Amino acid sequence: EGLDFVGLDLAAKMPEVALTRFVPCDLRHPATIREASKQIQIESYPHVIVINCAGVFGAVTLGAFEEGPFLDSIQINLVGISHFIALMANRLLETKKTARFVLVGSAASHVGSLDWGYGLAKAGLNGLVRSISKSGAACGMVAMGLNPGIFDSEMSDRIPNNRREQAIRETHLKRAGHLAEVASVVKFLALDAPDLLTGSIIHLSGGQCG
8 A cells, every 4th residue: 555566568568467557668678678767757756666577488508509589588587677777776876765676586596497598697686686785775775586486377387397397396395386475475575574684585486495
């Protein structure tokens, strides 16, 4: 209650979710990232919460390397969102707004991925969390990361069955997570977690990450 929710996504995705407003953005293109960052009206808010859950799978890399999907995976999962966050962080600094960043990554950052670009990008997000935390703390910025394992979603439904089943076997609970479980932790990190948790990476993988 009392919060405005602004969605950032491809224009085609906008009608699918009911939010306060949408800002179109294609994380593959720096120009659209710059434009989207200008459209977020941070001056209207005393405190800003940035939640990243961008994610796209590329292709299996070893033995079936495809340059396009490999580079797109890195660009969308890491470079594009890091670009947007850097632009936002500097605007927050200029306007003296406090902020909290919650970056949803993946257990792939810890256990690896057959899609090298995806595993590389999600590991990079962990480094971004710690970098925001280290450099932004004195300016009222905190950052936390969440690395879910395999869970029920439209995205994970596109994983081949053998890879999905292997990931489930690697969990201690021997099941995929539920979206409600991920959402509840994101909500806690965004609204209720103490600032002292800044720089932390939370594993939500049913034991897959050890």
